[in-house]
Amino acid sequence: MKNLLLFLLLAFSIVLIKCKNSQPQIQEELSVGIDPDSGLQIDPNLMLVKGQCTACHSAKLITQNRFTREGWKDKIVWMQKTQNLWDLGEFEPAVLDYLEKYYSPEERASRRANLENVEWYDLNER
Incomplete structure (x- = not known):
């Protein structure tokens, strides 16, 4: 019975330590986004x-x-x-x-950007 109690206490301590160590990482991930x-x-x-x-x-x-x-x-x-x-x-x-x-x-341009690199054609060519 003593061994079981000691084992449970040790297991619980390990879980607490792991949770405590993972807490800052969770907080850090939640600080952005x-x-x-x-x-x-x-x-x-x-x-x-x-x-x-x-x-x-x-x-x-x-x-x-x-x-x-x-x-x-x-x-x-x-x-x-x-x-x-x-x-x-x-x-x-x-x-x-x-x-x-x-x-x-938000800062926006007052109109869309000019089109660039466009190959224009005459309507008469079609």
């Missing part, structure tokens, strides 16, 4: 944003939009006035920081 559950960018404020925003709507509503910080603030105020969103209080700056960092307007 896209959250598989929501599709949002992984960031220290991800859980805060998920908690505040996805309680009422899909994360896709965030990922499909691009606003400036002021634009996101206007959306939050609109949701508070018309959709019964609660006051974000002290969390609002962190939520806005996250949205501004990952979901701000």
